[in-house]
Amino acid sequence: MTQIDQTQMIGTTPGEMSGATMQMPAGNFDPLRTQMGGTIQCPVCKSASPLTEMYCGECGFLLSQQLGEQLDIPAESAPPAVLVDGSSGHRYRLREGVNTLGRQGADILVNEGTVSRLHARITIQDGSIIVEDLGSSNGTKVGAERIGPNQPTAAEIGTILKFGSWQATLASGSDTLPASPADKTIAIAGPDRTIIGAPAENLALPLQASEPEEDVVELGPLAGKLVKIDGPAATIPIPVGTVTIGRKSENIIALPQDSFISGRHAEITTDDTGIYITDLGSSNGTTVNGVKLEPHERQILRDDDEVQMGQTRYKLESAVPQEAQEKSEAHSGSSDNEVPGGFWSEGEA
Amino acid sequence: MEDRTQMIGGAQPTVMGGSRTQMGFDPARTAMGMSMNTLEVECLAGNRYAMGPEVSRENALIVLKSGTQQLGRRAPLNICLVIDRSGSMEGEPLEYVKRACEYVVDMLEPNDILSIVTFEEQVDILMPARRVVNKPLVKEHIRRIEVGNTTNLYDGLMAGCMQIASVLGQTPGYVNRVLLLTDGEPTAGLKDFNSIVQQVGLQKSQGISITALGFGSEYNEELMAGIARRSGGNYYYIQRPDLLPEVFRRELETLMTIVAKNVQVRFQLSKWVQIRQIYGSQPTFGQRTVDITMPDIERGTVRTALLEIELDRHPIGTFRVLKAEVSYDDIVNNRAERISSDCIFEFTNDRNLIAANVHPVVANELAIAQASQNLQKTMMGMRTQQFTAMGAMDELQKTRAILINAGQTGQAQEVDAALQSLQRGGADAEKTLMGTIMNLDQGRRQ
Numbered sequence: 201m202t203q204i205d206q207t208q209m210i211g212t213t214p215g216e217m218s219g220a221t222m223q224m225p226a227g228n229f230d231p232l233r234t235q236m237g238g239t240i241q242c243p244v245c246k247s248a249s250p251l252t253e254m255y256c257g258e259c260g261f262l263l264s265q266q267l268g269e270q271l272d273i274p275a276e277s278a279p280p281a282v283l284v285d286g287s288s289g290h291r292y293r294l295r296e297g298v299n300t301l302g303r304q305g306a307d308i309l310v311n312e313g314t315v316s317r318l319h320a321r322i323t324i325q326d327g328s329i330i331v332e333d334l335g336s337s338n339g340t341k342v343g344a345e346r347i348g349p350n351q352p353t354a355a356e357i358g359t360i361l362k363f364g365s366w367q368a369t370l371a372s373g374s375d376t377l378p379a380s381p382a383d384k385t386i387a388i389a390g391p392d393r394t395i396i397g398a399p400a401e402n403l404a405l406p407l408q409a410s411e412p413e414e415d416v417v418e419l420g421p422l423a424g425k426l427v428k429i430d431g432p433a434a435t436i437p438i439p440v441g442t443v444t445i446g447r448k449s450e451n452i453i454a455l456p457q458d459s460f461i462s463g464r465h466a467e468i469t470t471d472d473t474g475i476y477i478t479d480l481g482s483s484n485g486t487t488v489n490g491v492k493l494e495p496h497e498r499q500i501l502r503d504d505d506e507v508q509m510g511q512t513r514y515k516l517e518s519a520v521p522q523e524a525q526e527k528s529e530a531h532s533g534s535s536d537n538e539v540p541g542g543f544w545s546e547g548e549a
Numbered sequence: 550m551e552d553r554t555q556m557i558g559g560a561q562p563t564v565m566g567g568s569r570t571q572m573g574f575d576p577a578r579t580a581m582g583m584s585m586n587t588l589e590v591e592c593l594a595g596n597r598y599a600m601g602p603e604v605s606r607e608n609a610l611i612v613l614k615s616g617t618q619q620l621g622r623r624a625p626l627n628i629c630l631v632i633d634r635s636g637s638m639e640g641e642p643l644e645y646v647k648r649a650c651e652y653v654v655d656m657l658e659p660n661d662i663l664s665i666v667t668f669e670e671q672v673d674i675l676m677p678a679r680r681v682v683n684k685p686l687v688k689e690h691i692r693r694i695e696v697g698n699t700t701n702l703y704d705g706l707m708a709g710c711m712q713i714a715s716v717l718g719q720t721p722g723y724v725n726r727v728l729l730l731t732d733g734e735p736t737a738g739l740k741d742f743n744s745i746v747q748q749v750g751l752q753k754s755q756g757i758s759i760t761a762l763g764f765g766s767e768y769n770e771e772l773m774a775g776i777a778r779r780s781g782g783n784y785y786y787i788q789r790p791d792l793l794p795e796v797f798r799r800e801l802e803t804l805m806t807i808v809a810k811n812v813q814v815r816f817q818l819s820k821w822v823q824i825r826q827i828y829g830s831q832p833t834f835g836q837r838t839v840d841i842t843m844p845d846i847e848r849g850t851v852r853t854a855l856l857e858i859e860l861d862r863h864p865i866g867t868f869r870v871l872k873a874e875v876s877y878d879d880i881v882n883n884r885a886e887r888i889s890s891d892c893i894f895e896f897t898n899d900r901n902l903i904a905a906n907v908h909p910v911v912a913n914e915l916a917i918a919q920a921s922q923n924l925q926k927t928m929m930g931m932r933t934q935q936f937t938a939m940g941a942m943d944e945l946q947k948t949r950a951i952l953i954n955a956g957q958t959g960q961a962q963e964v965d966a967a968l969q970s971l972q973r974g975g976a977d978a979e980k981t982l983m984g985t986i987m988n989l990d991q992g993r994r995q
Binding site for chain 2: 245259309
């Protein structure tokens, strides 16, 4: 089991933190870094919190404690379905098996006068959804149909259900929630090698799958990186899978430093066949080796290809052999300006 | 200082909390400490431990305490008396109402603002909102109140709220309160429960609460308690006309001890945590936040809210599962304040630890929440004739025992009063119980 040094600091300037008071890593006079504070990375959920915080702002982990030996809790799968409250939008998670619904003591608690204490039952089994009224006072509707008591009725994702006068829609449990910057952003600070949110690739994270909309945030194994040559934005890590890139925080890779990069600028997809970049219709375009890409047409990237977005130029470096990585790590470790940690050091764990 | 816990002539105003709980919310203790805050907040985990490897349901309790010492000013009042002068108030009731209103005038100081609205079929503004300077003149107007016909409660209530609202801009830091007195069902104007209560909710959102004073045996206790509950005001059942002046006096004294108003609680949830319910509240759910509004808080009192939470699997270790952020207007110091408290659980895989570490105060609150739900069931059973009087009395006995056990002696006495009423074959048990339920749900603990 890997012991993680949770006190490691990672310099960063995520936009939403810039107002907070934070400590600075010592001996650091890089002007770009003066905007950054020290942050601490949570060993459980990998999100960054200011050093002044006692608990992780995301998962609540007490940051001063050592993480125990219990990292390999079996991941909990995404709920098979959710019930979305028609007026408030509140999402009630449904579980595989029987879910009771009612005003008191039920699995799904609905505080509404027309809902009976024990009103109905929603059973989910092998992908099928069955709704059954349990003799409620004000009845249950599946779609437009009013169902009698104790009459199991099939429903599916998208069906509108009505319990008394409370209305809700069945939705897929893996639907993404509305974008919330705190949940999705990986902010990259000005200087290179200061990336948060890239976890070690062989660390079994607990509960990783419980909130599927966050899976993309866990960058996973890196296929390579777009190393900055020059320009205001930062080096971009490229994980396997798809990441969106842009200036705004709802992108998986946010590059707020370059104002010539569009809010939603490009997408990089990596699979067995290679690394591809697609311009998403950005205002100032994306060039590869000096050739401007057609929007929405993907372009393969090879080692040493030069990519320009906004005012920042990059060179592609695909994943390097382990020896080379260790060398690079040793090198970066010798520089006293370096912040320890970051994804360079995590690959070899 | 008068002992408020005594009951007066069988009136059961629900603000009379009775004795303090056994479980040790002692406001006096906090006042003696170092704290300079008007309110203190504490967020208690229902158990020190929770199971890490499985999904579990737990409780959490937020406790708001105000100190007992009078530091600084008393709350200036902006109040409106909204008085039912329908035909049924004729004679003794109206005479006592006038006396009660005069009492209020006597108690107010030049800094306070008073307005008086009367209603029957029509609504009259007897006195628009202004400072009480010429007391004899105000009383003269009060003496001229005469009975009319029907009961247009809604329009009367809204006219009262408008009087308060008309001076809101000039009265920051005031306690804004309508005292609504009625003896009957609404018979004119808007009568529908949901519509009225919804309007009351809008008034609350601009900072106006309503204290509902139900008089006699004919008023609609569900509506009156609903109005008070939705707006964070108090509810009183006044059995006899001669009790009117005393109840008005007591309510006014209560208002004068308010130290915090506009009390809002936001629960910030950590990842892997959901709130299933907050007992007795209608919370607003956000993506990772849950908001509730609490009633105004008087000096030397405790308000609680009990949460049921669901915890997903967690790694073994200590986690803050939620943070309660309380914002309020501090009336003593006339400024906005924020306080917060963390709710911490230690996740373990040792079931024995969980069994041995239940928090007694939270467990007690859970028993109280249970008692409230029992009372609601009993009342519903009485209405739908599911329960005979004997059956209802059985249920009430049980609930009373729970309340006594939970240290809620005052509320237990109210259940007692309802029991006695049932024994006499009286029809007003529900009027008393309605207030008991409201007090239990609103977490007023003394």
